[in-house]
Amino acid sequence: MAFQTASLLAVSLLILWVTPALGGANDAEDCCLSVTQRPIPVFLVRAYRYLLLEDGCRLPAVVFTTQRGHELCAPPDQPWVGRIIRRLKKISARRRVPAVTQ
Template structure:
């Protein structure tokens, strides 16, 4: 009787351990292993993220995402890359400001008193 209860528990535990060993369900970071030396046209890039020890990667890098969703690893100390990141930040902030202004304007337009219909006598 005890064996009937113990066997399913052992099977579940073994399945869990195998899944952990294979990395199922783990979120291993996708890290750059080296920096690209080719220049990256700024028109290709839509966003970037920083990579380093704080994100679980050994190499410090800027991971650029192109408009075609390709990843390019670049050096964070490269002056052209730093300028590209500043431009991307500026564009992002400008879009955010426009969105905030648009929201504020539309709220004021709707916030006025409603027109009342004339009643015919």
């Protein structure tokens, strides 16, 4: 009887330990651990995305992707971050508007 109880306990602990890894419970793998306070040169940036608390991240951030594919984390509340995002949106809007020909 003691052997069955010990076996059941061991299996239960193993299931509890492995389940989060199998279920993808760690959605925060893409989260930033820190953000840079130094402004990133606008010409280096080609894209951005938000990582928010609602996404499971402990630190809200804007992730800028550089021309070379590197990802840099920045604080979303900084004015320079907003300027980069506005510039990227403006460039994106220009690309989407078809040229008018006569």
